[in-house]
Amino acid sequence: MLADLLSESYDADLEEAWENERTATPVRAFAVRLHQTGCSIRETTTILDELGVERYHGSVWNWVHQLSDSGRDPPEAKLKRVAVDETAVKINGEWSWVYDAIDIESKLILDVALFGRHGTDPAAAFLHGLREKHDLSDAEFLVDQFGYRTALARLGLNGRVNYTDRNLIEKWFHTLKMRVDRFHNSWVGSRASAREWIEQFVHYYNYQRPHQSHDGRTPADEVLN
Numbered sequence: 756m757l758a759d760l761l762s763e764s765y766d767a768d769l770e771e772a773w774e775n776e777r778t779a780t781p782v783r784a785f786a787v788r789l790h791q792t793g794c795s796i797r798e799t800t801t802i803l804d805e806l807g808v809e810r811y812h813g814s815v816w817n818w819v820h821q822l823s824d825s826g827r828d829p830p831e832a833k834l835k836r837v838a839v840d841e842t843a844v845k846i847n848g849e850w851s852w853v854y855d856a857i858d859i860e861s862k863l864i865l866d867v868a869l870f871g872r873h874g875t876d877p878a879a880a881f882l883h884g885l886r887e888k889h890d891l892s893d894a895e896f897l898v899d900q901f902g903y904r905t906a907l908a909r910l911g912l913n914g915r916v917n918y919t920d921r922n923l924i925e926k927w928f929h930t931l932k933m934r935v936d937r938f939h940n941s942w943v944g945s946r947a948s949a950r951e952w953i954e955q956f957v958h959y960y961n962y963q964r965p966h967q968s969h970d971g972r973t974p975a976d977e978v979l980n
Contacts, residue, residue: 782803782808782810783818785803786799786800786803786810786815786818787818789802789803796812796815796816797812799815800812800815803815833893834858834865834889834890834891834893834894835859835860835893835894835895836858836859836860836894836895836896836897836920837856837857837858837859837865837891837894837895837896837897838856838857838859838896838897838898838917838920838921838923838924839854839855839856839878839881839882839885839896839897839898839903839914839924840854840855840898840899840921840924840925840928841853841854841855841870841873841877841878842855842928842931842932843873844932844942844949845942846942846944846945846946846949847942847943847944851869851870851871851946851949852869852870852871852872852873852877853867853868853869853928853931853953854867854868854869854870854877854878854881855867855924855927855928856881856885857923857924857927858974858978859897859920859921859923861974861977861978862923862966862968862969862974862977863961863974863975863977863978864927864957864960864961864974865885865888865889866881866884866885866888866889867953867954867957868880868881868884869946869949869950869953871946874902875902875903875905875906876906878902878903878906879905879906879909879910882896882906882907882910882912883910886910886912891912894912894913895913895914895915896912896913896914896915897914897915897916897917897920897921898914898915898916898917898921899916899917899918899921900916901916904916927960930960931953931956960974961973961974961975962975
């Protein structure tokens with residue numbers, strides 16, 4: 756049974772992502788596939804242990820993270836409506852804020868950033884970084900408070916307060932916190948490690964997680980096809 760599972764999960768294309776490992780084994784591929792389906796790192800190591808494969812949480816995290824690093828930036832999309840928001844998370848007991856921008860049509864995550872505070876200045880900094888990566892000339896931003904309107908005005912971007920169509924970004928934050936189980940309470944680790952986890956999840960969400968509204972396609976598939 757284990758041999759069959761490993762065989763089904765293994766993809767020779769993964770060799771390059773693990774070029775610094777001593778071996779690019781099907782065990783690693785199987786663990787990553789489990790994590791991609793929604794299992795936490797802890798759940799993945801538990802399943803491996805039940806199958807007779809003992810690995811530390813850190814090892815599984817490294818395999819997943821190496822694949823995330825091998826991924827691409829979000830594909831270019833013709834942006835019409837973009838939702839922007841932030842959510843609070845605790846890192847070592849102190850509050851930080853995750854800023855996110857999502858394309859309403861394709862559900863593609865355009866950018867994500869972690870700040871030590873929230874307000875107009877961090878919002879403007881986040882939007883500036885977003886503008887460096889994407890063509891926002893025709894985009895309308897959907898926001899939930901007038902502080903964002905000030906940040907948008909600073910950069911000459913178009914936006915309006917919207918509490919309905921932008922619900923997608925609230926759902927994404929909920930999915931993030933459910934998916935990365937360490938955010939249920941307080942992240943124990945550095946801000947850099949928290950940022951790495953978030954970036955890994957964005958890659959998973961854009962390129963690997965199927966969406967029912969897209970008939971099982973990913974946001975990246977929706978943009979590219």
